[in-house]
Amino acid sequence: VSDIRPIEWETDHLRILDQTLLPSIEEYRELRTVNDVILAIQSLAVRGAPALGAVGAYGVVIAFIQAEREQWTPETLGQNIRNLRDARPTAVNLAWAVDRVSRYLGDGIQRILDEAQAIENEDREANLAIANNALTWLDVNYQKPSYRILTHCNTGTLATTYWGTALGVIRALHLAGKVTEVLVDETRPLLQGSRLTAWELEKLGIPYRIQVDSAAAGAILGGMVDFAIVGADRIAKNGDTANKVGTLSVALACKYAGVPFFVAAPTSTFDQSIASGNSIEIEERNKREVLNFGNIDVAPIGSNVFNPAFDVTPGSFVTHFFSETKDAVYRGE
Amino acid sequence: VSDIRPIEWETDHLRILDQTLLPSIEEYRELRTVNDVILAIQSLAVRGAPALGAVGAYGVVIAFIQAEREQWTPETLGQNIRNLRDARPTAVNLAWAVDRVSRYLGDGIQRILDEAQAIENEDREANLAIANNALTWLDVNYQKPSYRILTHCNTGTLATTYWGTALGVIRALHLAGKVTEVLVDETRPLLQGSRLTAWELEKLGIPYRIQVDSAAAGAILGGMVDFAIVGADRIAKNGDTANKVGTLSVALACKYAGVPFFVAAPTSTFDQSIASGNSIEIEERNKREVLNFGNIDVAPIGSNVFNPAFDVTPGSFVTHFFSETKDAVYRGE
Numbered sequence: 001v002s003d004i005r006p007i008e009w010e011t012d013h014l015r016i017l018d019q020t021l022l023p024s025i026e027e028y029r030e031l032r033t034v035n036d037v038i039l040a041i042q043s044l045a046v047r048g049a050p051a052l053g054a055v056g057a058y059g060v061v062i063a064f065i066q067a068e069r070e071q072w073t074p075e076t077l078g079q080n081i082r083n084l085r086d087a088r089p090t091a092v093n094l095a096w097a098v099d100r101v102s103r104y105l106g107d108g109i110q111r112i113l114d115e116a117q118a119i120e121n122e123d124r125e126a127n128l129a130i131a132n133n134a135l136t137w138l139d140v141n142y143q144k145p146s147y148r149i150l151t152h153c154n155t156g157t158l159a160t161t162y163w164g165t166a167l168g169v170i171r172a173l174h175l176a177g178k179v180t181e182v183l184v185d186e187t188r189p190l191l192q193g194s195r196l197t198a199w200e201l202e203k204l205g206i207p208y209r210i211q212v213d214s215a216a217a218g219a220i221l222g223g224m225v226d227f228a229i230v231g232a233d234r235i236a237k238n239g240d241t242a243n244k245v246g247t248l249s250v251a252l253a254c255k256y257a258g259v260p261f262f263v264a265a266p267t268s269t270f271d272q273s274i275a276s277g278n279s280i281e282i283e284e285r286n287k288r289e290v291l292n293f294g295n296i297d298v299a300p301i302g303s304n305v306f307n308p309a310f311d312v313t314p315g316s317f318v319t320h321f322f323s324e325t326k327d328a329v330y331r332g333e
Numbered sequence: 334v335s336d337i338r339p340i341e342w343e344t345d346h347l348r349i350l351d352q353t354l355l356p357s358i359e360e361y362r363e364l365r366t367v368n369d370v371i372l373a374i375q376s377l378a379v380r381g382a383p384a385l386g387a388v389g390a391y392g393v394v395i396a397f398i399q400a401e402r403e404q405w406t407p408e409t410l411g412q413n414i415r416n417l418r419d420a421r422p423t424a425v426n427l428a429w430a431v432d433r434v435s436r437y438l439g440d441g442i443q444r445i446l447d448e449a450q451a452i453e454n455e456d457r458e459a460n461l462a463i464a465n466n467a468l469t470w471l472d473v474n475y476q477k478p479s480y481r482i483l484t485h486c487n488t489g490t491l492a493t494t495y496w497g498t499a500l501g502v503i504r505a506l507h508l509a510g511k512v513t514e515v516l517v518d519e520t521r522p523l524l525q526g527s528r529l530t531a532w533e534l535e536k537l538g539i540p541y542r543i544q545v546d547s548a549a550a551g552a553i554l555g556g557m558v559d560f561a562i563v564g565a566d567r568i569a570k571n572g573d574t575a576n577k578v579g580t581l582s583v584a585l586a587c588k589y590a591g592v593p594f595f596v597a598a599p600t601s602t603f604d605q606s607i608a609s610g611n612s613i614e615i616e617e618r619n620k621r622e623v624l625n626f627g628n629i630d631v632a633p634i635g636s637n638v639f640n641p642a643f644d645v646t647p648g649s650f651v652t653h654f655f656s657e658t659k660d661a662v663y664r665g666e
Contacts, residue, residue, distance in 0.1 A: 023633050183639060186623065186631070188521060188545040194624070194632035202633045210623055210632055211639040212521040213547040214579025218615075218644035221581065246547025248554065249582045252589055282551075290519065290543055291527070293626045298519070299527035299543055300356050300535045306516060306544040311551035 004203075006158050007046065007054050009117070012065055014058045018045045019158055019192075023199040034063045034080040041087040041094070044190060048159020049233045049269055050123050053093030057116035059084045060101040064112055077105070089281045090242055090310050091233040092271045124162040126266040129324035131163060131172035134229075134264060137320060138173075142260070146178045147226045150216060152185040153244035154196035155231035155264065165231040165264040167200060169322060174206045182208040183225060185216055187244060189289040189307065213246045217253040227319075228254050232265040239315020240277030245308050251317040260319040267323055277312035285309050337536075339491050340379065340387050342450070345398055347391045351378045352491055352525075356532040367396045367413040374420040374427070377523060381492020382566045382602055383456050386426035390449035392417045393434040397445055410438070422614045423575055423643050424566040425604045457495040459599040462657035464496060464505035467562075467597060470653060471506075475593070479511045480559045483549060485518040486577035487529035488564035488597065498597040499562040500533060502655060507539045515541040516558060518549055520577060522622040522640065546579045550586040560593040560652075568596070568603045572648020573610025578641050584650040593652040600656055610645035618642050 006017040014031040020043060021027050029045060031037050037059040040046050046055050060081060067077040085098040097119050104111045138147075149170055153159075156167030163171050173179050182201060187193035194210045201208040211219065219225055228250050234242040241247070241263050254261035274280065287305035291298060339350040347364040353376060354360050362378060364370050370392040373379050379388050393414060400410040418431040430452050437444045471480075482503055486492075489500030496504050506512050515534060520526035527543045534541040544552065552558055561583050567575040574580070574596050587594035607613065620638035624631060 024630060185547075186521070188519070188547060191631050194636070198632045198636050202636070207637075209637040209639045212578065212623060213545070214518075214521060214582050215639060215641055215644070217582040217585060218578060218641060219639065221644075224639075245545065245551060249547050249550040249586065252550060252585045253582065255589075256585055290545060294629045296627045297357060298524050299531045303527070303531050303535070304540075304542040306542045306548060306552065306557075308548055308551060311548070311554075 004157055007051060007058075007161060009058055014055065014062060016040060016046045016055070017158070019047060019196060020045050022195050031062065033066050034059060034084055037062055038084055038087045047192070048154065049091040049093045049231065050126075050160040050165065050266055051158070052088065052091050053097040053268055054116075054120045054123060054161050056084060056094040056097040057101045057119040060098055060105070061109070061112050061116050064105065064109060088283060090283045093268050096268050120161050123160055123266060126324040127160055127162040127164060127168045130165055130264050130266065130322050131168045133324070133326055134169040134262070134322040135172055135176065137322065142227070144226060146180045147173060148180045148183070148224060150183040150185070150219065150225045150228040150250065151197065152193065152213070152216070152228075152230050152247055152250055153187045154192040154200070156197060156200040158196050158200065159231065165266070166229040166262070167197065169229055169264050170206065171204060174204065179206055182206060183216070183219055184208050184210045185213045185246060185250070186210055187246060188213055192244070213249070216250050220250070220253040220259050221257045225259055227260040227262060229262040229264055232263050232269050233310060234280050235263070235265060235270045235321070236274045236276050236280065236315070237272055238276045239318055239321070240280070241313045241315065241318060242277060242280045242282070242310045243313065245311050248311040248313045251313040255317050261317055262320055262322060263318050264322040267325060270323070277314070280312055282311070283309045337490055340384060340391075340494060342391055347388065347395060349373060349379045349388070350491070352380060352529060353378050355528050364395065366399050367392060367417055370395055371417055371420045380525070381487065382424040382426045382564065383493040383498065383599055384491070385421065385424050386430040386601055387449075387453045387456060387494050389417060389427040389430040390434045390452040393431055393438070394442070394445050394449050397438065397442060421616060423616045426601050429601055453494050456493055456599060459657040460493055460495040460497060460501045463498055463597050463599065463655050464501045466657070466659055467502040467595070467655040468505055468509065470655065475560070477559060479513045480506060481513045481516070481557060483516040483518070483552065483558045483561040483583065484530065485526065485546070485549070485561075485563050485580055485583055486520045487525040487533070489530060489533040491529050491533065492564065498564040498599070499595070500530065502562055502597050503539065504537060507537065512539055515539060516549070516552055517541050517543045518546045518579060518583070519543055520579060521546055525577070546582070549583050553583070553586040553592050554590045558592055560595060561587050562595040562597055565596050565598040565602050566643060567613050568598060568654070569607045569609050569613065569648070570605055571609045572651055572654070573613070574646045574648065574651060575610060575613045575615070575643045576646065578644050581644040581646045584646040588650050594650055595653055595655060596651050597655040600658060603656070610647070613645055615644070616642045
């Protein structure tokens with residue numbers, strides 16, 4: 001996986017690995033307009049909160065270049081950047097990165113590009129720091145020779161710019177010889193677990209089994225899991241954590257069974273502007289994601305669907321947050 | 334749905350609706366040998382604990398006819414009946430019905446057929462009694478004018494011989510004008526919720542929305558559900574309930590949110606011979622159910638899978654059991 005670069009800036013455009021086609025097809029796409037970027041984000045060709053931060057940052061660079069090429073008015077540029085910022089509502093990293101880079105729009109292409117690259121580099125460093133902090137914490141507080149780990153969705157290289165968040169922790173544990181098995185929730189509806197996480201674990205040589213999401217509770221209560229670890233899309237001041245739908249079920253089962261439940265996320269995912277999860281907007285996505293599979297209808301035509309992309313886990317369910325700073329973040333109860 | 338007969342005895346064979354092809358194709362199959370019956374059970378062409386009882390009962394009749402036709406020894410007949418009894422391990426109804434009909438093997442075809450038909454008729458009556466008892470209980474104890482209901486898997490006509498268990502309760506509530514909406518868990522891996530339950534609700538004109546299984550917890554904690562109701566495959570003496578994988582997650586969320594969680598099942602599903610859920614064998618099924626969708630691979634080739642068909646919900650999580658008898662069954666805590 002080390003050589004996989006799912007997001008790469010190339011002179012005047014962004015090159016991304018189209019994650020909708022994995023694991024069958026490894027195909028790259030070039031993003032040259034703001035609409036290219038928005039479409040890639042909304043179709044989940046690129047996804048994962050930290051990766052969305054980097055893509056949002058480079059998206060501002062693309063907007064700047066496109067504005068010059070197409071002689072946009074400042075209003076048109078502003079509107080395009082707002083559209084980019086709002087491409088998906090739940091992950092805070094996207095808006096955070098767009099805002100951070102947009103501050104330098106008056107300073108020319110080099111300054112903007114520098115800021116976008118700084119965001120990418122900081123995320124790469126954060127990935128490693130998160131993993132290091134997690135390993136230290138586990139050594140001090142848990143001290144098992146090897147772990148059976150449950151994870152949900154994809155939080156690896158494909159969701160970030162380097163090792164990943166929760167999956168980066170698993171990768172570091174594996175390098176230390178401390179992973180017995182990873183139980184991978186398939187993560188309906190779009191199967192980021194079975195399509196993406198399993199693909200990464202396979203490449204890394206880490207032992208894993210895939211399970212349907214609803215098998216997680218039985219595995220946790222049945223004593224098959226030493227801890228669960230997930231990423232996050234937005235974390236409120238009280239620790240309430242928005243993450244891929246299904247995270248809450250994992251947390252509830254861990255809480256009941258007394259199994260540690262960890263969240264791994266860079267500080268850019270912590271939203272100090274909201275007091276609790278009640279203020280987090282939950283994106284509802286298209287019903288086709290649930291009703292169709294390839295070309296197969298799996299429900300009566302015209303069925304209605306409730307398709308939230310995320311849920312909110314109460315902060316009190318989180319045993320510990322792993323971040324790149326050791327003390328700056330909420331520590332759970 | 335009233336005219337749908339997913340299981341029907343016809344002179345010398347059993348006619349079943351092949352549920353693996355729904356909702357796209359409504360196709361019937363004729364079962365004329367014990368192996369036909371076992372294959373139909375194991376492929377889930379027919380499923381649902383009460384339906385498995387009826388199919389097991391008629392399966393003994395088929396075994397008897399086949400034994401005469403093919404001049405089996407008593408040993409061969411006995412072995413075939415044991416294979417039928419063990420076709421799936423978790424639902425108690427299958428073994429219970431096979432044993433009940435087998436007692437009359439010495440009494441000739443008519444007596445065996447009578448017993449099988451008695452089992453079917455009792456299940457039909459139980460369906461209605463369960464629904465009546467549930468409506469009375471809700472009127473006395475809950476008293477809402479209309480309910481938003483969450484259900485998991487399929488427990489309707491397709492899982493029984495008539496109205497269904499949990500879905501029979503919903504059907505009766507709908508006839509009384511008391512159903513606002515049913516949230517239908519799609520029920521991975523084989524999608525009995527989106528393929529079968531939604532198909533039945535659509536035919537009955539009951540409003541519903543399909544959701545991925547892992548959306549259930551967010552819906553329950555988010556106040557979208559007045560109660561959850563499910564069926565059961567086996568209920569231990571202490572109320573521990575084996576049911577389709579994912580039931581436990583629904584129950585955990587209901588418990589945390591203070592939302593009533595009901596189990597509807599005929600007395601044939603209550604296994605007084607086991608003290609707790611620890612004694613219930615959980616069937617693990619083929620990994621292809623999780624890794625493939627039609628012809629599409631949704632995970633790296635060769636991935637390992639944990640694919641339990643069921644989980645066990647602690648009896649203390651069940652607000653009330655609805656059965657055809659009012660008092661004979663465990664009432665939860």
